[in-house]
Amino acid sequence: MDSILIIDYGSQYNQLISRRIREMNVYTEIIPYDKKIPKFNHEIKGIILSGGPNSVYDEYAPYLREEILKLNVPILGICYGMQLLMQEENGVVSPSNKREYGKSKIKIIKNSKLTENIREETIVWMSHSDHVEEIPFGYDIVAKTDSSIAIVENTTKNIYAVQFHPEVTHTEEGMKLLSNFVLNICNAKPNWDLSDFIEKSVENIKQMVQEDEVILGLSGGVDSSVAAGLIYKAIKDKLTCIFVDTGLLRYQEAEEVMTGYKNMPQLKIVKIDAKERFFKALKGITDPEQKRKIIGKEFFEVFEAAKQKYANAKFLAQGTIYPDVIESKSVHGPSATIKSHHNVGGIPNNHSFEILEPLKYLFKDEVRKVGIKLGISKDLIYRHPFPGPGLGIRVIGEVTEEKVEILQKADAIFIEELRKQNLYNQVSQAFVTLLPVKTVGVMGDQRTYEYLCAIRSVNTTDFMTAHISRLPYEFLEKISTRIINEVKGINRLVYDITSKPPGTIEWE
Numbered sequence: 001m002d003s004i005l006i007i008d009y010g011s012q013y014n015q016l017i018s019r020r021i022r023e024m025n026v027y028t029e030i031i032p033y034d035k036k037i038p039k040f041n042h043e044i045k046g047i048i049l050s051g052g053p054n055s056v057y058d059e060y061a062p063y064l065r066e067e068i069l070k071l072n073v074p075i076l077g078i079c080y081g082m083q084l085l086m087q088e089e090n091g092v093v094s095p096s097n098k099r100e101y102g103k104s105k106i107k108i109i110k111n112s113k114l115t116e117n118i119r120e121e122t123i124v125w126m127s128h129s130d131h132v133e134e135i136p137f138g139y140d141i142v143a144k145t146d147s148s149i150a151i152v153e154n155t156t157k158n159i160y161a162v163q164f165h166p167e168v169t170h171t172e173e174g175m176k177l178l179s180n181f182v183l184n185i186c187n188a189k190p191n192w193d194l195s196d197f198i199e200k201s202v203e204n205i206k207q208m209v210q211e212d213e214v215i216l217g218l219s220g221g222v223d224s225s226v227a228a229g230l231i232y233k234a235i236k237d238k239l240t241c242i243f244v245d246t247g248l249l250r251y252q253e254a255e256e257v258m259t260g261y262k263n264m265p266q267l268k269i270v271k272i273d274a275k276e277r278f279f280k281a282l283k284g285i286t287d288p289e290q291k292r293k294i295i296g297k298e299f300f301e302v303f304e305a306a307k308q309k310y311a312n313a314k315f316l317a318q319g320t321i322y323p324d325v326i327e328s329k330s331v332h333g334p335s336a337t338i339k340s341h342h343n344v345g346g347i348p349n350n351h352s353f354e355i356l357e358p359l360k361y362l363f364k365d366e367v368r369k370v371g372i373k374l375g376i377s378k379d380l381i382y383r384h385p386f387p388g389p390g391l392g393i394r395v396i397g398e399v400t401e402e403k404v405e406i407l408q409k410a411d412a413i414f415i416e417e418l419r420k421q422n423l424y425n426q427v428s429q430a431f432v433t434l435l436p437v438k439t440v441g442v443m444g445d446q447r448t449y450e451y452l453c454a455i456r457s458v459n460t461t462d463f464m465t466a467h468i469s470r471l472p473y474e475f476l477e478k479i480s481t482r483i484i485n486e487v488k489g490i491n492r493l494v495y496d497i498t499s500k501p502p503g504t505i506e507w508e
């Protein structure tokens with residue numbers, strides 16, 4: 001299989017580069033800039049150096065590893081990646097205090113394979129401070145903005161670089177540029193196919209597990225269900241699924257999950273009631289990262305205990321997907337970590353399991369496609385995602401049983417109404433968040449002083465960027481009326497209208 005290797009210099013858009021290329025059916029891997037290129041069982045046909053928040057003049061500026069240039073495959077530098085290449089090749093990069101941020105028009109002044117079929121003048125998305133002042137010997141300028149060099153190339157060395165971000169949709173012809181690089185310059189064959197993925201994963205899982213057993217953390221959500229389906233296909237009843245009732249699940253979810261796998265009747269599922277320990281561990285904790293870490297740790301301890309009790313399992317399987325991995329383990333370490341997705345951030349260093357994460361390199365929409373191919377029910381596959389730490393991160397601030405109960409009721413009403421109005425499948429993820437803020441209201445003739453809740457609904461395909469759903473006002477009004485009338489403890493509701501970025505989908 002052909003692949004494109006993305007070198008991560010810390011840009012929040014890195015996963016998008018990967019997404020765009022997978023949309024062309026070409027496989028991708030992202031590795032941090034300071035990591036040696038591992039031995040892959042696919043052929044690297046090209047390399048992309050990503051953008052990043054640093055200046056090449058920073059004291060500890062991320063650098064270019066020599067082995068990258070020695071691979072002798074085409075290279076595309078994006079933003080920071082461009083500046084790094086230009087500096088490495090003895091061009092001049094000018095430091096700047098001012099950031100150029102937003103849409104910009106570039107003008108193509110030279111024919112290039114990279115800009116084939118792209119308009120002579122086209123809109124791109126810039127986000128940089130340093131810029132290239134002088135190009136190195138052997139390079140040509142392909143495009144410029146009014147004030148800066150936008151695209152350069154050295155066709156002899158097969159090195160290309162762009163100052164803007166082709167991976168974001170604001171760059172109108174970004175996808176064309178990326179596909180020119182991947183398919184025409186790198187000649188990568190579009191042979192990344194999810195059917196192959198299933199076959200190869202099943203084979204890998206069999207090889208890995210051999211005669212041992214596996215326990216899997218099943219949450220009732222898409223990712224862990226698909227992981228279960230895939231592992232079951234490989235090792236049949238050597239798989240035991242552990243469903244942990246954390247007390248932080250959606251309304252009546254614990255009951256629903258136990259009956260939700262009717263079309264996978266062979267799957268062994270064990271339910272563990274762990275409500276008490278989760279609430280106890282979260283008592284008094286308000287910091288989001290700390291909450292996530294605690295929930296991760298509790299989960300893990302439950303699995304360790306289950307390991308002894310239910311199966312002599314060597315492996316712990318999880319439904320971890322690619323964004324969980326990338327967002328939790330940023331190239332810059334904890335400082336740039338967006339949030340610790342529980343199934344990555346919560347795993348302690350010294351545990352006795354081997355971890356099995358067959359979906360680790362897939363994006364959500366790819367996971368869904370695999371689920372459908374495995375024959376898992378559409379209801380389950382198209383269910384809105386639910387974060388591993390559950391309502392623990394949707395009760396903002398300290399989590400108590402009372403607050404979770406209030407939130408569960410409000411959330412259930414919101415989802416019920418979305419379904420009734422046929423809106424559930426038109427939005428990608430919708431939920432209620434309970435805020436640690438009380439506001440004054442009036443009901444009947446009585447003053448009320450109750451919690452504020454926020455409803456959130458977003459549309460997205462990859463969950464890395466998201467737009468708010470434009471829910472009709474009448475609908476919002478109905479939700480507000482129903483929740484405030486029916487849920488004791490809430491007297492005010494607001495609608496979150498923040499896109500991602502700059503917001504994340506969950507509030508914590």
Ligand code: XMP
Nearest residue numbers: 340341342385386387388389463504505506
């Ligand atoms: P954010 O909040 O990062 O969420 O924009 C992106 C998507 O990931 C889900 N999410 C999680 N899923 N474990 C998970 O399995 C987690 O810790 C976690 N945190 C967020 C979130 O619901 C959204 O779909």
